[in-house]
Amino acid sequence: MGKYLPPKPHQTQKRIRNLIIYTILAIIFIWAFKGVWDRADWSVFNNLAEKFQRVIPSLFSPDWNQLDKVWEKIVETVFIAYAGTLIAAILAVPFGFWAAKNMVKSPIWNTLGKWFLILDRTFPELILAIFFVITVGPGAFAGVLTIGLTAFGMLGKLYAEVIESIDMKVVEAMEANGANKMQILFYAIFPQVLPEFLSFALYRFEIDIRASTILGLVGAGGIGTLIVLSAANRNWEQLGLILLGIIVVVSVIDFASTKIRKRLV
Amino acid sequence: MITFKDLSLVYPNGTPGLKDVNVTVNEGEFVVIVGLSGAGKSTFIRSINRMVNPTEGELYVEDENILDLKGKDLRKLRTKVGMIFQNYNLVNRSSVFKNTISGRLGHTGTLKSIFNLFSKEDKARAYNNLKRVNIEEYIYQRADQLSGGQQQRVSIARVLTQDPKLILADEPVASLDPPTSHQVMQYLKKINTEDNITTIVNLHFIDMAMEYADRIIGMRDGEVVFDGPVSEVSEKTFEQIYNRPIREDDLRGSDTDDGEE
Amino acid sequence: MTEKNKNQKSKSNVHSLYPRKLKLQITWIFIIVLLFYFYSLYETGADFVTLIVDFDKIINALFNKMLPPNWEYISVAIDPLIETIQIAVVATTFSVLICIPASLMAANTIVKNKFIYQTTRTILNILRTIPDILLATIFVSLFGIGIISGILALTIFSLGLLAKLLSETIETIDPRQLEAIRASGGNIIQVIWYGVVPQVLPQFISYGLYVFELNVRASLVLGFVGAGGIGTIIDTELNFLRYQNVMAILIVLLVAVIIIETISNMLRRRVV
Known part of the structure; x- marks a missing residue:
């Protein structure tokens, strides 16, 4: 049909690469959907209305008599998150410096710090929780350690990024002043990074509250x-109360934390 | 033909944009609207394609009162009215060609446009318009790789591709340097004369207004304070419009080279 | 010499670097955070002392119980x-x-x-x-x-x-x-x-x-x-x-x- 348009510039290499990527993606999708299709137990959709009828009304009529029990566990969850996040927020400071390019002269040493934090982040919470339950025994302390360790990896990485973005001119000026390393740390670096450190720690606290809910598994x-128990006992009223309690507590904490973070930065 | 009849506009927050504007723009005219920033030039232009909504009066585009248009009819009006913006408003990450052909969207079905199924005629038209503003060599480049003047030319090509009866240009050269500014204005003028497309341009540079306009409308505080052919305009007229003496920065400066980049 | 002087000067001024009110606020927040922390340690039964003192025992327990992994189970x-x-x-x-x-x-x-x-x-x-x-x-x-x-x-x-x-x-x-x-x-x-x-x-x-x-x-x-x-x-x-x-x-x-x-x-x- 003629040359109403100039030909597109040839980018064969790019096109082949894209084709390969798309093919692989398509294979993955087909593989996953096929697998799920075969594994799925489609009978769950049988008499759905009846099942819904049984569960949903009770779910929305929380059993307030259980409030004490549920509240106690929610408070414990919040405490686990709090204690874990706080440990992590403090421990992550030296590691953040270790993994920050502009603070560590030796690139090998610095990369090592980065890898250490990456390694820590790789472990899913539940795996760490299993380790800790086996070693220190079941209970909230294992949860605190789990949250502490997972939050530590993420905060260390975020801290390092904050430190890498600071204005090094101030540090230079202080060095020229004859200030020693500690003085530089407290007068040039901390004022620049502390608000963001705190903000990230608060953000991680929000995440950790949600994360702490799975520790009980x-x-x-x-x-x-309690979640697993109430489902196993078909105690939907209690589950409803838990749901409500978590939504309220998490919303309140998210709201407060967002407010504080806005003021910090 | 465009007719403003006692048109007023008050923004939702209470600031008045236009006050009792009565203007008729004839077919094929090249009108330049001048005034200080905040004088209502932009509101004037954006009323014509209803990017803003006048609150009182009547506004006729080709004998149709456009103030009541909604949905499909409004979009149909907008296909007839091309608009050029100060910041070019190209989709940065899309290619020059995709940006140009997006001028056809109003004429193309939703489904077709989602799958990029534009007709051969549309594609040819888009390419042709890129040629008209001499930017066809960049056709497959990303829009944000072009200089400001080049981007504005692409946006002219986009507007041409939509086959407008009328072109509105809102401060099209405010972000450009003097030579490029003149180049862009020359393209607009050329299109105006060759295709007989009515063109309304907002400018705050007096010398450019004088050089390209057939007719000048002066605005101050939302009101039309001057309306007449260029031949009647003198420095004094501008001092009246601006309500202050003319200053150096009211001038863009002359066309120092041929404008080729 | 002058540099040293400057340094000392800035050090002696530390106490008036921040307004009193801000210092008081920060101190309070710090105390509250800390109290809450100790309370939550108490609530969760956290015992860092044992953790550190018996660290070798704990690691041993982990290794004894979990290692070697049962490769066949993979x-x-x-x-x-x-x-x-x-x-x-x-x-x-x-x-x-x-x-x-x-x-x-x-x-x-x-x-x-x-x-x-x-x-x-x-x-x-x-x-x-x-x-x-x-x-x-x-x-x-x-x-x-x-x-x-x-x-x-x-x-x-x-x-x-x-x-x-x-x-x-x-x-x-x-x-x-x-x-x-x-x-x-x-x-x-x-x-x-x-x-x-x-x-x-x-x-x-x-x-x-x-x-x-x-x-x-x-x-x-x-x-x-x-x-x-x-x-x-x-x-x-x-x-x-x-x-x-x-x-x-x-x-x-x-x-x-x-x-x-x-x-x-x-x-x-x-x-x-």
């Missing part, structure tokens, strides 16, 4: 145990 | 692992598809109607407060045991997060690029397709990958409440105290997580 404390 | 763990990944892929796909209209409705650059905007926001915010375990439990109680419940739970779980991230991105796009398309007569879908999509696509892909990684991790939880995936066998083996089998599963899982995140990072670097 492996006996590491918190509300998780 | 063959059993492979199929549940595949199931986990498949669940994560399908759930991510669904949530990516649903989040597109949801996030458009929750972005004030697109939706001018305050009611729609606020309602969508509120629903998404509430969704985001519900932890994955609770969603999984609820879906299992509604639909019964099986991976369908798991997929639904993960879909909803990631939807909240994804829609929030995407709607925030859509709110920060350059509205001028949309204005031009609107001015040329494009309808809302054309504005989105030609104006919004090119601007947010790279971030969108990146978020999708991020949520996929999260889903692989979260699908661990599913098995514990009967919603399929590798968690199922971890739960069983834990209950029978077969820690060496658990260790084998964890190793397989860890390897899979590392591979997935490496690939995902590679893809992300390509698009952004």
